[in-house]
Amino acid sequence: MDFELKTLTRARICTEKCDALVLLIPQNAGELGGSDDPVSQLAALAIKSGDFEGKAGKLLAAYRPHGVAAIRLVLAGVGDGSPKNIRAAVLAAIGSLKNGNAKRVVVDLSALGVLGSEIMRTAVVACGDAVYVYNTTKPKATPSAVERVMMAVPSATALSAAAAGFSKGVGLAKGIALAKEWANRPANYATPTLLAGAAKDLGKLPGIKVEILGPKEVAKLGMGSFMAVAQGSEEPLRFIVLRYDGAGKNAAPVVLVGKGITFDTGGISIKPAAEMDEMKFDMCGAASVLGTFRTLAELKPAINVIGLIPACENMPDGRAIKPGDVVTSMSGQTIEILNTDAEGRLVLCDALTYAERFKPVAVVDIATLTGACVVALGGVRSGLFASDDTLANALMDAGESSLDLCWRLPLDDDYAEGLKTNFADVANVAGRAGGAVTAAKFLQRFTAKFAWAHLDIAGTAWKGGAAKGATGRPVALLVDYLLGQAALAGGVQNSKPAVKSRGSKTRVSAKPSVA
Ligand code: BES
Ligand code: MN
Ligand code: ZN
Numbered sequence: 001m002d003f004e005l006k007t008l009t010r011a012r013i014c015t016e017k018c019d020a021l022v023l024l025i026p027q028n029a030g031e032l033g034g035s036d037d038p039v040s041q042l043a044a045l046a047i048k049s050g051d052f053e054g055k056a057g058k059l060l061a062a063y064r065p066h067g068v069a070a071i072r073l074v075l076a077g078v079g080d081g082s083p084k085n086i087r088a089a090v091l092a093a094i095g096s097l098k099n100g101n102a103k104r105v106v107v108d109l110s111a112l113g114v115l116g117s118e119i120m121r122t123a124v125v126a127c128g129d130a131v132y133v134y135n136t137t138k139p140k141a142t143p144s145a146v147e148r149v150m151m152a153v154p155s156a157t158a159l160s161a162a163a164a165g166f167s168k169g170v171g172l173a174k175g176i177a178l179a180k181e182w183a184n185r186p187a188n189y190a191t192p193t194l195l196a197g198a199a200k201d202l203g204k205l206p207g208i209k210v211e212i213l214g215p216k217e218v219a220k221l222g223m224g225s226f227m228a229v230a231q232g233s234e235e236p237l238r239f240i241v242l243r244y245d246g247a248g249k250n251a252a253p254v255v256l257v258g259k260g261i262t263f264d265t266g267g268i269s270i271k272p273a274a275e276m277d278e279m280k281f282d283m284c285g286a287a288s289v290l291g292t293f294r295t296l297a298e299l300k301p302a303i304n305v306i307g308l309i310p311a312c313e314n315m316p317d318g319r320a321i322k323p324g325d326v327v328t329s330m331s332g333q334t335i336e337i338l339n340t341d342a343e344g345r346l347v348l349c350d351a352l353t354y355a356e357r358f359k360p361v362a363v364v365d366i367a368t369l370t371g372a373c374v375v376a377l378g379g380v381r382s383g384l385f386a387s388d389d390t391l392a393n394a395l396m397d398a399g400e401s402s403l404d405l406c407w408r409l410p411l412d413d414d415y416a417e418g419l420k421t422n423f424a425d426v427a428n429v430a431g432r433a434g435g436a437v438t439a440a441k442f443l444q445r446f447t448a449k450f451a452w453a454h455l456d457i458a459g460t461a462w463k464g465g466a467a468k469g470a471t472g473r474p475v476a477l478l479v480d481y482l483l484g485q486a487a488l489a490g491g492v493q494n495s496k497p498a499v500k501s502r503g504s505k506t507r508v509s510a511k512p513s514v515a
Helices: 038-048 083-097 117-131 156-184 192-202 215-221 224-230 276-299 344-358 371-377 389-402 413-419 435-444 475-488
Strands: 002-007 020-025 059-063 072-077 104-108 148-153 208-213 238-245 254-258 260-264 304-314 325-328 334-337 362-367 382-386 406-408 452-456 500-502 505-509
Touching: 002 117, 002 156, 020 038, 020 083, 038 072, 059 083, 072 083, 083 104, 083 117, 117 148, 117 156, 148 156, 156 192, 156 276, 156 475, 192 208, 192 238, 192 260, 192 276, 192 304, 208 215, 208 276, 215 224, 224 304, 224 325, 224 344, 238 276, 254 276, 254 344, 254 475, 260 276, 260 344, 276 304, 276 362, 276 475, 304 344, 334 344, 344 362, 344 435, 362 389, 362 475, 371 382, 371 435, 382 389, 382 435, 389 406, 389 452, 389 475, 413 435, 435 452
Parallel strands: 002 148, 020 072, 020 104, 104 148, 254 304, 254 362, 260 304, 362 452, 382 406
Antiparallel strands: 002 505, 059 072, 208 238, 238 304, 325 334, 382 452, 500 505
């Protein structure tokens, strides 16, 4: 999809030819962004009559309204104009258009006055979210109707206030779409090898380098725990290493580790059949790392980032690990695998040990790790665990600012009691109680050498039911965290902004092609 940012007064917007004009209108709007032009009068009439109150996400549509060049006019309420409500309004408005014939859409933000860059970013990301359609395994593709969205603001001042948010939104939309796409693909279209291919494609983008390790290299590294999970599958494992170099060589990187179980049957501790298909989403952590790198290539912040993805299937097989098997992790710690369905921690622990070599400032792992986290927090907030308060706070703040929320859960040592065993250094499961915390306690044993945080995205990475599909979370959270770290370290290196300016017109091409 193409995004454009442009200065257009309300009067001028009435003559702008497009397939649909979306007007964002606050509740109790005294100011509509215009007065005696047809669009403003129509909106004023709808408000006065009581048919449109501007409640967040509420729409009122008109076809070929008199005196307006746009074929369709959609009034979209934004309530108090908070980022959350802007998101709801844009999702509803663009969502209402995506199955119709509206290719070229103008979103008029002038009733919001001079908006902050956060609002613009939110609006752009919501557009991207709304138009995403999964098509890969559908022979008859049904792409979204909407191909181009122009964000219209009323003045040059408003444009310069929103420009940074606009580019950030466009970059984020690309990363989120990529994360959704790979997460949505069924396991036979997203094997460890194919996932590595997606990473290699990212390696063609400026600033990104990719290295793929296979079974031999992983064996040489001594990743006995990761290999143990992979040994039950015919699909060979891949260990993906991504590097984004945005800062000087000597700047210590942030390492992101994404769980890449391309399908989780549970292994010999096999899962029940109901909803097992959803375990194709067990690589959403990996997808979020790929999406984040896509956005980094776009926004070019001055920071170094490493992405690590241990990718394999968890299958039952003659060669599969059995409950009670003891394996030796790369760290040297032995692990008794009491439940082969607690495989995420087994692949992550070796990736965490591998992360040590980068002498990172921080390591954040992202994983669809536990059903217990879904029970605890549902689909609203991801679980956040951290051994370091500064890191925890930075991630919490990034979650709030990006509307990609998380919530901190505890790591008291008492929670690790259940991981004790007579047969190894540690067991891979404790009892049922506090399952999200005991999983985090297991991981923590492999993180002594750096500041570490863990995001359990089991509840937030995808939606089930009729709206089944990946959410692209927590790409927005991770990107905001990384941009924040880059800013702390001394500003954005980006001399060439992602936005190419031509006078008052700013255009960015954002085709939803998947890298
Ligand atoms: N991938 C699952 C976690 C999961 C389950 C995410 C359901 C989303 C929905 C993970 O590998 C797993 O199976 N965890 C087990 C751990 C248990 C055996 C200690 C779980 O949560 O049941
Ligand atoms: Mn599992
Ligand atoms: Zn799993």
